[in-house]
Amino acid sequence: MHANKRFADWVKVKPEELPGKRFSDYLSISGKIYVETHLAPLLRMQGTYDEIALELAPATGPRLPVLVNAREKKNDNGDPTSIALVIFKSTQRHQYEADLLSVRNELRALNENLAQKIELEVQQRLTAEGRYNAEHEEAQFREQFIAILGHDLRNPLAGMEAGLKMVLRTPLDEKATNLVSLMQNSVERMNALVSDLTDFARSRMGGGIRLQYKTVQLEPVIAHAVNEIAAASPANNIDLHLDFPESVECDPMRIAQLVSNLVANAVSHGETGGTVEVSGFFAGSILEISVSNKGAAIPSEILDRIFAPFTRTKNGQAQRGLGLGLYISSEIARSHKGELKVQSTAEKTKFTFLMPKIQSTPSV
Amino acid sequence: MFAHGFGCDQNMWRFVAPIFAKDYQIILFDLVGAGGSDWSAFSFEKYATLDGYADDVVEIANKLELQDAIFVGHSVSAMIGVLAANKAPRIFKKLVLVGPSPKYINDADYVGGFTKSQIEELLETLDSNYLGWSRAMAPVIMGNGDRPELGEELSNSFCKTDPEIAKAFAKTTFLSDTRDDLKKCELPTLVLQCSQDVIAPQAVGEFVHAQMPNSELVIMTATGHCPNLSAPEETIAAIKAFI
Numbered sequence: 001m002h003a004n005k006r007f008a009d010w011v012k013v014k015p016e017e018l019p020g021k022r023f024s025d026y027l028s029i030s031g032k033i034y035v036e037t038h039l040a041p042l043l044r045m046q047g048t049y050d051e052i053a054l055e056l057a058p059a060t061g062p063r064l065p066v067l068v069n070a071r072e073k074k075n076d077n078g079d080p081t082s083i084a085l086v087i088f089k090s091t092q093r094h095q096y097e098a099d100l101l102s103v104r105n106e107l108r109a110l111n112e113n114l115a116q117k118i119e120l121e122v123q124q125r126l127t128a129e130g131r132y133n134a135e136h137e138e139a140q141f142r143e144q145f146i147a148i149l150g151h152d153l154r155n156p157l158a159g160m161e162a163g164l165k166m167v168l169r170t171p172l173d174e175k176a177t178n179l180v181s182l183m184q185n186s187v188e189r190m191n192a193l194v195s196d197l198t199d200f201a202r203s204r205m206g207g208g209i210r211l212q213y214k215t216v217q218l219e220p221v222i223a224h225a226v227n228e229i230a231a232a233s234p235a236n237n238i239d240l241h242l243d244f245p246e247s248v249e250c251d252p253m254r255i256a257q258l259v260s261n262l263v264a265n266a267v268s269h270g271e272t273g274g275t276v277e278v279s280g281f282f283a284g285s286i287l288e289i290s291v292s293n294k295g296a297a298i299p300s301e302i303l304d305r306i307f308a309p310f311t312r313t314k315n316g317q318a319q320r321g322l323g324l325g326l327y328i329s330s331e332i333a334r335s336h337k338g339e340l341k342v343q344s345t346a347e348k349t350k351f352t353f354l355m356p357k358i359q360s361t362p363s364v
Numbered sequence: 365m366f367a368h369g370f371g372c373d374q375n376m377w378r379f380v381a382p383i384f385a386k387d388y389q390i391i392l393f394d395l396v397g398a399g400g401s402d403w404s405a406f407s408f409e410k411y412a413t414l415d416g417y418a419d420d421v422v423e424i425a426n427k428l429e430l431q432d433a434i435f436v437g438h439s440v441s442a443m444i445g446v447l448a449a450n451k452a453p454r455i456f457k458k459l460v461l462v463g464p465s466p467k468y469i470n471d472a473d474y475v476g477g478f479t480k481s482q483i484e485e486l487l488e489t490l491d492s493n494y495l496g497w498s499r500a501m502a503p504v505i506m507g508n509g510d511r512p513e514l515g516e517e518l519s520n521s522f523c524k525t526d527p528e529i530a531k532a533f534a535k536t537t538f539l540s541d542t543r544d545d546l547k548k549c550e551l552p553t554l555v556l557q558c559s560q561d562v563i564a565p566q567a568v569g570e571f572v573h574a575q576m577p578n579s580e581l582v583i584m585t586a587t588g589h590c591p592n593l594s595a596p597e598e599t600i601a602a603i604k605a606f607i
Contacts, residue, residue, distance in 0.1 A: 024562065029482045030489040032562050036589035037371030037439075038523045044593040045375055080594075 007087065010066075012058040023085065028055045028063060039070065043083060047072045053090070065094035140205070147201035150194045157194065160187050196324040199331070200309055209328070209335045211251035213359065218244045218255065218280065222289070225256040226263055226278055233267045237275040244280060248287060249359045254332045258340075259289060261325040262351045266293035270349070285357050287338075292350035298342070306342060329353075365391040365430070365456075367421065369439025369463070370537050372523045373399025376438060379596035380603075388434070393424060395441070397529040406529050414440070414540050418447035425455035432457035434607055438592055439463050439563065440537040446549050446576075447542065459553040460603055463589050464572050465564040466543040474543070475567040483538045490531045546575035553579040554606040556599065560587040580606065 001023050008015040011026045024032045031054045042049045049070045056064040069086045164184050172180065203209050219242045230238045259278070266276040270293030280289040298306065305311050307330040312323035326340075333340040338355025368376040374392040381390050395417060397406040410416040421444060425433065435456045437445035442464030449456045468476045469483055553576050557569030566583070573581035582602050586595030 022560075028485070028489075029478070030486045033486060036561075036563050037369070040588055041372050041376060041590050041593050042523055044590075045372075045378070 010058065010064055010087075010089070011056055012060050026056050026058070028057045031055055031057070043070055043072050044080070053094075056087075065090050067093075143201045143204045146197050147205065150198035150201060153190070153194050157187055157191055161191070193322065196322060196328060199328045200324050203328070203331045209254060209331045211254060211332075211335050213249055214252055215247045215249045216252045218242070218248050218250070218252070218287075221252045221256050222259050222278070222280060225260045229260060229263050229267060235273045236267050236270075237273075238263065238267075239275055239277045241277070241279040242281070244282065244287075246282075248357060250336060250355070251332075254335075255289075258329045258332045258353060259291070261329045262291040262353075265325065265351075266291050266349070269293070270295040282357060287355050287357050288352060290350055290352040292348050294348060297346045298344040298349060303342065303344060307340065365393075365421075365425070365433055365435050367393070367435070367437040367441035367445060368395065368398070369437070369441045370533060371439070375399070376590065376592055377436075380436075380592045380599055383600050384603075391424070391428065391430075391433075395533075396420060397533060398525060403526055403529060406526075406532075408532055411532060411536055413536060414444055414447055414542060416536075417441075417444045418451060421445065421448035422452045422455065425452065430455045434458045434460065436460040436603065437462065437464070439589065440465070440540070443540070443542045443545070446545055449551055450545055450548050453551075456551060458607060459549070459551050460556065460606065461553060461572065462556045462592060462599070463558060463561055463564040463569075464555060465568045466546055466572065466575075467541045468538045468563075471541075474571070475565070477563065477565040477568060478538075486538060487531075487535055490527075490534050543571075543575065546572060547577065549576055550578050554602070555579055555581045556591065556602055557581060557583050558586050558588060558591050559584065561589045563589045 001018060001021055003015075003018050005015050008018060024035045027035065034054070039049060039052060052068040052070065054066055054068055056066055058064060067088045067090045071084045072080050073082045073084055075081050161184070164180055164187065167180055168177070199209060222242060223240060226238055226240055230236070263276060263278060270276060274294045277292045278289070280287075282288070302311065307326050309327040310323045311326070330340040333353055333355065336355040337359060338353065341352045341354070343350045343352075366374065366377045366381050368374050373394045377392060381392060384390060394401040396411065397403055407416070410419075421435075424430075425448070431454055433456050435445040435449065435458070437443070437460070439462070442459075442461035443466055445456070445459055445461065446464075449459060465476065467474065468478050469480050470476045470478065555569055555573045555576075557564070557566055559566070569581060569583070573579050584591055584595065584598055584602065586598050588594050591599045
């Protein structure tokens with residue numbers, strides 16, 4: 001091998017040491033192998049080969065990336081005599097390539113990772129969606145069923161109600177009259193249950209209780225509802241404090257229903273023979289009605305879902321109804337653009353209904 | 365049948381094979397994954413060992429209904445030929461092994477020519493395509509004043525390869541150990557050993573000769589690993605003398 005001084009400098013040997021050595025002596029192991037398996041054959045076959053990337057392995061120090069152009073030299077017979085190599089340093093370019101490669105590999109890994117994550121996410125989503133859809137369908141079916149049931153039960157109940165009224169007009173002895181009274185109570189209770197069921201189904205399917213707005217004085221409406229319950233539970237004391245100087249735009253039947261529900265609950269779940277306080281007033285632009293009773297606090301796990309449908313407590317008197325009362329009351333509150341709240345401690349349990357006085361403005 | 369080794373394709377034999385065309389039927393082929401073979405047929409599982417390639421040789425021989433043929437294998441294909449001959453003894457009657465090596469890594473008192481870390485370095489280089497060895501080279505039409513016999517061929521295509529396949533083939537080749545298969549082959553065998561061959565040093569050629577019961581060793585004056593290209597006349601002469 002003959003080489004110029006610069007080459008000697010690059011491989012860190014003295015120029016005098018070069019003759020007798022081979023070019024591949026100064027290459028890394030993979031370079032040596034590459035020369036024998038690729039470079040030399042190619043040169044023999046096509047005579048030139050450009051832009052070969054190799055690494056020089058100097059006597060000391062780090063490897064030196066280079067680019068090589070090679071050309072076979074021949075004599076007049078066409079036999080190869082020597083190979084001429086032009087060598088360029090390519091450290092910068094090499095570093096640039098290495099950086100690019102490493103970024104590319106990182107991106108590839110990231111991409112794959114992302115692809116896997118996305119696949120997993122999609123799977124999870126689809127499963128969740130599937131489940132949700134199935135549940136939703138089931139719920140819809142249930143609610144439709146309830147609505148139909150409620151509706152279909154009304155007719156026979158109406159029939160019984162009318163029939164019993166007519167029977168009362170006929171001559172009856174005391175026993176018969178009592179029995180008819182009991183039956184009327186039962187029919188009334190059944191009607192209430194059917195109403196609750198229908199309200200429930202309607203509110204779930206149609207989004208809220210439908211209201212029939214009237215502008216009324218609320219005091220007599222609430223007083224009437226409270227008195228009905230007072231009459232039925234003489235052992236309890238119901239303190240009524242109402243202050244509604246102006247008329248209010250609302251659905252009075254529904255407000256009465258709400259108050260009835262709250263007061264009935266207070267009577268049945270509060271301290272036996274205790275006092276139930278009912279108050280109603282305007283606080284600025286808000287109308288507030290609250291019902292409180294003394295008695296054991298409502299356990300927190302029930303408190304959490306107290307306004308949810310079909311929630312009932314185990315204490316208090318015999319179970320009545322389906323556990324829809326508070327749910328329907330809270331829906332009534334919502335339809336009036338208001339809300340129903342509860343606070344319960346060992347001293348006092350208080351339910352508060354709030355709604356905006358002016359119903360045509362946006363909700364509270 | 366001429367089999368090329370690691371690096372290029374059947375063009376490695378272009379100065380040697382035609383000389384025998386007068387007296388013999390010449391069979392040339394590209395290993396799967398090299399040259400003009402169907403690269404999509406390359407299977408990483410099949411070619412993880414040299415047996416995969418040996419099976420291909422047997423398949424070619426059977427397809428062509430070869431019997432008592434002469435196998436000439438270069439570099440790693442020399443061992444592929446030995447394996448094939450062991451699998452199907454009747455297809456070949458003589459073997460010519462040019463620069464063979466049954467194991468490249470040194471081992472106890474066996475000299476393969478490379479240390480384990482050197483081969484690891486090589487494989488790592490291929491892994492990161494560090495030197496761009498196996499980049500898919502863009503073919504360039506050579507306008508050939510210089511080598512008229514090449515005509516208008518595509519340059520660089522001889523050693524074009526797919527980077528993944530090159531990596532796999534290098535791994536299979538340089539990590540192979542077929543020393544035990546040598547003594548099983550009793551066919552008359554010519555071992556052609558070059559001087560100063562980095563890839564298959566003289567100690568290896570001597571080992572192959574010692575292991576194969578019916579073999580001859582010829583040490584050539586040619587240097588380097590590819591005497592079929594760098595010293596075709598000497599190669600042809602040695603082969604002629606043997607067959």
